[in-house]
Amino acid sequence: MSTTSTSTSPSQSPAPSLYIYAITGSDHPLRLAGLRAVGGVSGALRAVTGGPLACVVSPAPPDLRPKRRDLAAHQEVQERLMADGAVLPMRFGMLAPDDAAVTAALDGKRAEYVRRLEELHATAEFNLKAARSQDGLLREVLTESDDARRLNERTRDGGGTYADRVALGELVAHQLDARQRLLADQVVGRLAELARGKVVAAPAGDDFLNASFLVERGRAEEFSRAARRLARGYGEGYDFRLRGPLPPYSFVA
Known part of the structure; x- marks a missing residue:
């Protein structure tokens, strides 16, 4: 996956709508209840699935900046996921335009992501x-x-x-x-x-x-x-x- 810019102009496409936290297996428990998303919204976390993989996302906040509150939320989500299974954590600030783009990214590197999850299992x-x-x-x-x-x-x-x-x-x-x-x-x-x-x-x-x-x-x-x-x-x-x-x-x- 690659990051995209959040800034737009009238001649540009809409700003990315999804904030990306991590990739997991689709069989991961995904205990997301009670966690606060980047941007301060509760109950906004969900998973986009693609075959054997899942990607945890939330709505992308406007004017995303590495503020302490958002950095803490980003890490808390990843630590909750890591407690229950293998995780490929994304760096702070990873964005995607929509679910279709996330699914395409998962499909494009499916074998690589599955292999890395297997290597990082219980680590x-x-x-x-x-x-x-x-x-x-x-x-x-x-x-x-x-x-x-x-x-x-x-x-x-x-x-x-x-x-x-x-x-x-x-x-x-x-x-x-x-x-x-x-x-x-x-x-x-x-x-x-x-x-x-x-x-x-x-x-x-x-x-x-x-x-x-x-x-x-x-x-x-x-x-x-x-x-x-x-x-x-x-x-x-x-x-x-x-x-x-x-x-x-x-x-x-």
Whole structure:
């Protein structure tokens, strides 16, 4: 499925009328009662079916924006669905013009969607982000790298040449990057043994790790305990943030 724009002009076709939450099997319980749809409407959620598949939708709200209330509603629907069976969760903001377009999209990728639902059966996603104190990492580089230590001593208090300062900056940057990459690989390697799959994304800000793990629901608590134990093992100067269980956003494509 692909997103469509909600804006129109007199010369354009009408705005999309359906907001898309997730694809499930047509035999999914679809316990939608009591859930609020994106846009704030209660009782508006329903399913469009196509053969072995179903797509959960609601009326598309006008001027759709990622407001906190709507983001929460989007995730709550997906978490309710995930509690009862396999789900292919859609990103926030997925729209379709009508039921026929949804049915056509389900039919067009039927085999792929069915296969992915089978692969994601009884699984959930856990996302782990981690950062390390840059001061602590820098001290480690200057302590363990002979070249960095010599250049740092040479340029201390304004000494050394311009070339020395450039060389020190490049060496430290390279060492910081290499050490953080190695650390990320070690963390992922230790947790991947408990997961069915993993996706490692580019970290942002001060993080050295942004990894998602596909975990069997029966091992969710085991995975959480292992991640917490791993975080404690690294001690002070590290910041590990684990989120989950979540709909398997990172494993849909």
